[in-house]
Amino acid sequence: xxxxxxxxxxxxxxxxxxxxxxxxxxxxxxxxxxxxxxxxxxxxxxxxxxxxxxxxxxxxxxxxxxxxxxxxxxxxxxxxxxxxxxxxxxxxxxxxxxxxxxxxxxxxxxxxxxxxxxxxxxxxxxxxxxxxxxxxxxxxxxxxxxxxxxxxxxxxxxxxxxxxxxxxxxxxxxxxxxxxxxxxxxxxxxxxxxxxxxxxxxxxxxxxxxxxxxxxxxxxxxxxxxxxxxxxxxxxxxxxxxxxxxxxxxxxxxxxxxxxxxxx
Amino acid sequence: xxxxxxxxxxxxxxxxxxxxxxxxxxxxxxxxxxxxxxxxxxxxxxxxxxxxxxxxxxxxxxxxxxxxxxxxxxxxxxxxxxxxxxxxxxxxxxxxxxxxxxxxxxxxxxxxxxxxxxxxxxxxxxxxxxxxxxxxxxxxxxxxxxxxxxxxxxxxxxxxxxxxxxxxxxxxxxxxxxxxxxxxxxxxxxxxxxxxxxxxxxxxxxxxxxxxxxxxxxxxxxxxxxxxxxxxxxxxxxxxxxxxxxxxxxxxxxxxxxxxxxxxxxxxxxxxxxxxxxxxxxxxxxxxxxxxxx
Numbered sequence: 001x002x003x004x005x006x007x008x009x010x011x012x013x014x015x016x017x018x019x020x021x022x023x024x025x026x027x028x029x030x031x032x033x034x035x036x037x038x039x040x041x042x043x044x045x046x047x048x049x050x051x052x053x054x055x056x057x058x059x060x061x062x063x064x065x066x067x068x069x070x071x072x073x074x075x076x077x078x079x080x081x082x083x084x085x086x087x088x089x090x091x092x093x094x095x096x097x098x099x100x101x102x103x104x105x106x107x108x109x110x111x112x113x114x115x116x117x118x119x120x121x122x123x124x125x126x127x128x129x130x131x132x133x134x135x136x137x138x139x140x141x142x143x144x145x146x147x148x149x150x151x152x153x154x155x156x157x158x159x160x161x162x163x164x165x166x167x168x169x170x171x172x173x174x175x176x177x178x179x180x181x182x183x184x185x186x187x188x189x190x191x192x193x194x195x196x197x198x199x200x201x202x203x204x205x206x207x208x209x210x211x212x213x214x215x216x217x218x219x220x221x222x223x224x225x226x227x228x229x230x231x232x233x234x235x236x237x238x239x240x241x242x243x244x245x246x247x248x249x250x251x252x253x254x255x256x257x258x259x260x261x262x263x264x
Numbered sequence: 265x266x267x268x269x270x271x272x273x274x275x276x277x278x279x280x281x282x283x284x285x286x287x288x289x290x291x292x293x294x295x296x297x298x299x300x301x302x303x304x305x306x307x308x309x310x311x312x313x314x315x316x317x318x319x320x321x322x323x324x325x326x327x328x329x330x331x332x333x334x335x336x337x338x339x340x341x342x343x344x345x346x347x348x349x350x351x352x353x354x355x356x357x358x359x360x361x362x363x364x365x366x367x368x369x370x371x372x373x374x375x376x377x378x379x380x381x382x383x384x385x386x387x388x389x390x391x392x393x394x395x396x397x398x399x400x401x402x403x404x405x406x407x408x409x410x411x412x413x414x415x416x417x418x419x420x421x422x423x424x425x426x427x428x429x430x431x432x433x434x435x436x437x438x439x440x441x442x443x444x445x446x447x448x449x450x451x452x453x454x455x456x457x458x459x460x461x462x463x464x465x466x467x468x469x470x471x472x473x474x475x476x477x478x479x480x481x482x483x484x485x486x487x488x489x490x491x492x493x494x495x496x497x498x499x500x501x502x503x504x505x506x507x508x509x510x511x512x513x514x515x516x517x518x519x520x521x522x523x524x525x526x527x528x529x530x531x532x533x534x535x536x537x538x539x540x541x542x543x544x545x546x547x548x549x550x551x552x553x554x555x556x557x558x
């Protein structure tokens with residue numbers, strides 16, 4: 001696996017730069033994203049796979065299937081498993097349910113991992129053309145290797161790339177972004193430190209072309225106007241990330257075509 | 265499972281602003297709320313919505329060590345159990361995923377800074393001793409709007425929780441303080457009114473049409489749903505989406521506004537009921553039970 005930046009983003013248009021907008025990791029705008037690295041097809045055993053990195057947040061995702069599945073519905077079923085690695089640095093208070101003691105970590109999924117797995121399944125079920133794969137099941141597993149904030153958004157983005165890499169038909173590419181309210185300002189793509197300080201965060205998954213929000217997870221306390229604003233800015237940033245997924249897929253497709261051309 | 269005709273009936277009705285049971289789009293079904301019906305729990309409540317959805321919540325308390333990250337706050341743990349009485353889907357491990365989702369929603373609702381004062385009220389000796397409230401909810405029957413009913417029952421139970429008074433006995437050294445639980449004097453939780461209630465709005469039919477307090481038939485044909493926690497200050501404290509349809513931005517924004525309005529109405533109505541209920545209990549008046557314990 002060759003390791004190097006595939007595409008990096010510096011938020012365009014360049015946001016207002018001022019000392020007041022300086023963020024803890026050196027970014028200079030509330031709406032500036034962290035450097036992004038995307039890679040598709042790095043696992044040989046999976047139908048599709050993706051690696052997504054935004055700053056210190058690193059996520060692997062693999063798609064298996066579609067495979068035959070006897071279910072009550074005719075349409076394909078998307079099943080997702082989301083896990084945070086032990087060493088991911090996910091804050092302890094969110095991994096253990098408040099007051100609940102976990103005897104041995106990661107024996108089975110935590111409630112949060114189950115919830116977010118179901119949430120991811122719904123998002124992918126929304127974008128996937130499930131009617132194209134009758135009586136089958138598509139399995140998606142995601143692992144958060146390192147968590148430096150906005151990790152579930154990274155999981156959704158990686159999953160969308162992996163699904164596309166697996167050649168599964170989708171209505172649109174979905175990408176996700178987190179927006180947080182830190183000291184009264186809406187900041188996009190918060191890192192772990194900003195997430196800790198935030199009074200509220202909201203994660204949105206957005207289909208840029210269709211123009212629909214496919215998933216929304218909000219935590220903390222937020223005013224309604226602020227929430228609506230955060231969702232809007234999150235969606236704009238998600239559209240930006242969607243462009244990167246597309247670029248990555250095009251590059252990948254170019255490579256495959258070149259290889260085929262040589263073989264013929 | 266709904267037939268195509270049933271689905272069309274619900275969707276076409278919603279487009280006209282009428283629902284199968286005669287309600288308007290954002291009208292709620294009648295709610296039955298009963299509190300303090302479990303003598304062994306510190307606080308309990310039972311909520312029935314429309315005579316179908318039926319939730320029983322019991323709260324137990326014990327003294328534990330606080331979390332290292334929040335030494336001056338008490339703890340709350342949530343467990344939801346979908347009884348196999350409610351649906352054959354819940355037999356065995358069938359309800360496990362739903363149980364996790366429901367408990368996680370409650371955890372999300374009560375994790376925000378909106379309920380920090382409530383959690384602070386549970387602290388005893390900072391860093392050493394605090395109350396943990398084990399909130400156990402039982403879904404006895406489900407007929408739509410599970411999130412709403414569940415959050416309402418949990419909130420009502422928390423509002424009537426009474427904990428024994430705790431006296432701190434100063435020790436010789438600073439971290440040598442001990443506590444003594446006085447089992448004769450009971451006190452209500454402070455700031456339990458901060459607890460939020462969840463409102464679910466489900467999008468059915470055409471663009472921009474959504475309904476509150478949906479029945480299970482309506483839920484079955486909903487394309488997308490937003491569940492949002494709303495507190496008395498009219499702020500969002502935790503939200504999740506559901507369904508596999510996606511919502512466009514304009515609809516989403518008006519859904520958020522309406523969720524706050526509907527949530528505010530629910531909070532106002534239930535709070536006036538709960539205040540009467542608490543006043544009656546404190547005056548020692550007999551309360552006529554209405555539920556299955558009558």
